[in-house]
Amino acid sequence: MFDAQFMALxxxxxxxxSYLQNATNGLNEQQVRTFLMIYSGKRKNPSDMLLFCVIGLCLVPGLQRFIIGQIGMGILYxxxxxxxxxxxxxDIINHKELAFEHNQKMVFESLQMTRMSNFQ
Structure with missing residues (x-):
């Protein structure tokens, strides 16, 4: 039902x-739109993460960790x-896993924000 909206990411x-489908199971169309609006702003594209990792290797060590919110690891790097x-x-080798782990956290945050906006 909402497949086209997820594929637009x-x-x-x-x-x-698959993770997004499971996470948004049970939400109505308006809630899914709200979720996607919030989530798309917080999500990291794996291709962008690869770019951040290469820049982190060559110019600013730890940039990729700062970008995904791991400030302590960024300072250590x-x-x-x-x-x-x-x-x-x-991190260059595992850039897809870094992006996916970050995106999993953002799915949880976005779902919480979506649910909170429905109560107000």
Missing amino acids: PGISPQEY LFTAGLCLIGSIV
Whole structure:
């Protein structure tokens, strides 16, 4: 029913698509629209995450961690040159998982905000 709306998200993976379907199960059409409006602003595209990881490797160690809200890890990467470059290289390899984990947290936050907006 709402498949086209989920597919409009740039760079959506089948895993994220399935997660979104399960998370929004039971919401009406208006709630799904509200959810998608909130979620699309918080979500990180895996392609963008790869770009952040490469910039984190070459210019600003830890940039990718700051972008996804892991401030402590970002500071650690910054002061240790990306954990001697090893951590930054691992993040490049795992950029899709970094984006998906961040997006899972944003799904939860967006659902909470959607549910709270219905009570007011």
